Amino acid sequence: MMHVYTLLFIIWTSPVVLGFSSGLVSTSCDTMVPRHRAQAQTVPSPYTVTVDRSSYHAGYTIMVTLQGQSTTFMGFLLQAQEVGGSQPVGxxxxxxxxxxxLSCSGTANSAVSHTSSSSKSSVKVLWHAPASGSYKDIAFRATFVQSMKVFWVQVESATVSYSFISSASCGYSKLCMSQPSNCDPVSSDSCNFISVLASSTNSTFHVEISGQASGYVAVGFSDDQYMGNDDIYICVDGGNGSVQVQHAYAAGAVAPQKLPLGNVSIIQTSITAGIIKCFFSSENTISTQPGKAAATPMYYLLFASGPASGDSIEYHSTKFSSSQKANLRSPQLLLSGSSEPPIVKAHGALMLISWMTTGSIGMLIARYLKAATKGKRCCNKDFWFLAHVTLMSLSVIATSIAFILIFSYFGGWSGGSHPVLGCIVMILALIQPMAAAFRCTPGHKWRFVFNWAHALNALVIKILAVAAIFTGLGLIDTTDSRWLQKVMGGFFAWEVLSFLLYELNVRLCAKDKTEPGSDSKSTEVIFLIIFVLGNVTFLVALLCGIGQS
Known part of the structure; x- marks a missing residue:
């Protein structure tokens, strides 16, 4: 009788044992709970489910990794499921x-399990998104079995969001432009992307825009690579996860004028982790001149993104344009090859020259080189004074010209910190010569007030000018490395070090309580030559960068 009970027990338990070791666990698909007659663990899992993409698109592939952090696992069951759902996807x-x-819920290859009960520390599989259907955000969920009585159920990966915009058909069924070039908004969070496809039979065109921004992303249709006379569509963060689509026209380098949205159908929009996406179709006629429509849809594409205040956009923080005009009805890949307008480059070059060479050298001469030129006069004035006045006058003149150029180009005020800093620098720079014209005589008892105020104002101008240059370079440097700003950072460190060395030299001379000798004067002149060469080196590097921007 005992043999009969033993045989019955083996027959009853063998499907469980064999099913566990072979991984044929389709019966657990619905709940993902193994039939081990034990309760799932409630403590944090020592196993993880990770993915190599944060988003997906139709037909995309994701690598999924099951891994033990500190211990191995014997068995597993893995599925992709919609967030908030339980049906397998893909x-x-x-x-x-x-x-x-495995097949789950009647779908072949919709799950994965182990092939044996051998110990595993890591398993990698590939998941393929459906080629069509209704798409939602998904998560990968896995059951990990450590032993017959120790297992964790539905250990979840990070959410993989569905991206309705991708570069999959660029050049084949739609016209695309992106920065970095050929990036995919599905796999890269830093990809700024535009796609357009105009119908060959009517005025309808479809637009996709994707980019990381604090307020808005926009596409413009233009006759050139610069802002002005542009037909613009803007996707603005509307708050609470919503995105508004706006239609606007830019008459110049100023804030665009809003237009009625017109015949625009919004297909889908989203904002996730600061990435704004919108997909819409429009039957509005594209016009870069008010009331005039082009015979052939040939335009430069412009991309811009930046902050917004409510539903009003502010000055862009990122912008680029296509390197050539494109026919919106012709699918192709466009390179971004925008160039700053010459007047903007001239503005930047003048400001760099003003505050990296003439201004810096003029300040250094007035502070540290009076003794080196003692006794040397020209036109009945000390040589150091003439050099200081000449260099600082050139700085003020160049700054004024740069200020006039940029305001004449934009035709008004633009948002952001750069114009604010620039205006303050301009005002303080004009105060310097005006105050100097009414200064006290050298022997006057109140002369020290002017000396201190003059020096303090110069220091403030220098600091704000450097800050203005930093923010200005940030507007034109669209490279991933931001190398122009890094060069400017190197220049700032170079100047601080140079002034510290000069200050140390002055302190040492004062400590000796002796008149500077010929050796000291030679040292100061050598320092000046090195300082000028260093500044010019940084200046040339930045001017080259502006020229190529």
Whole structure:
């Protein structure tokens, strides 16, 4: 009788044991709970489910990794499921001998499990998104079995969001432009992307825009690579996860004028982790001149993104344009090859020259080189004074010209910190010569007030000018490395070090309580030559960068 009970027990338990070791666990698909007659663990899982993408698109593939942090696992069951749902999504393929495909909910290859009960520390499989259907955000959920009585159920990966915009058909069924070039908004959070496809039979065109921004992303249709006379569509963060689509016209380098939205159908929009996306179609006629429509839809594409205040956009923080005009009805890949307008480059060059050479050298001469030129006069004035006045006058003149150029180009005020800093620098720079014209005589008892105020104002101007240059370079440097700002950072460190060395030299001379000798004067002149060469080197590098921007 005992043999009969033993045989019955073996027959009753064998499906469980065999099913566990072989990984054929389709019966657990719905709940993902293994039939081990034990309760799932409630403590944090020592296993993780990770993915190599944060978003997906139709037909895309994601690598999924199951891994033990500090211990191995014997078995597993993995599915992709909609967030908030339990039905499997997509299909898997395996290249790892430790994994096999299963059918769940009647869908072939919709789950993966182990092939044996051997210890595993890591398993990698591939998940393939459906080629069509209704798409939602998904998560990968796995059950990990450590032993017959120790297991964790539905350990979840990070959410993988569905991206309705991708570069998959760029050049084949739509016209695309992106920065960095050929990036994909599905796989890269830093990808700024535009796609357009105009109908060959009517005026309808479809637009996709994606980019990381604090307020808005926009696409413009233009006759040139610069802002002005542009037909613009803007996707603005509307708050609470909503995105508004706006239509506008830019008459110049100023804030665009809003237009009625017109015949625009919004297909889909989203904002996730600061990435704004919108997909819409429009039957509005594209016009870069008010009331005039082009015979052929040939335009430069412009991209811009930046902050917004409510539903009003502010000055862009990122912008680029296509390197050539494109026919909106012709699918192709466009390179971004925008160039700053010459007047903007001239503005930047003048400001760099003013505050990296003439201004810096003029300030240094007045502070540290009076003794080196003692006794040397020209036109009945000390040589150091003439050099200081000449250099600082050139700085004020160049700053004024740069100020006039940029305001004449933009035709008004633009947002952001750069114009604010620039205006303050301009005002303080004009105060310097005006105050100097009414200064007291050298022997007057109140002369020290002018000396201190003059020096303090110069220091403030210098600091604000450097800050203005930093923010200005940030507007034109669209490279991933931001190398122009890094060069400017190197220049700032160079100037601080140079002034500290000069100050140290002055302190040492004062400590000796002796008149500077010929050796000291030679040292100061050598320092000046080195300082000028260093400044000019940084200046040339930045001027080259502006020329190529």
């Amino acid at each position: 299909t898997f393929s395996v290249t790892d001998g430790q994994a096999q495909l």
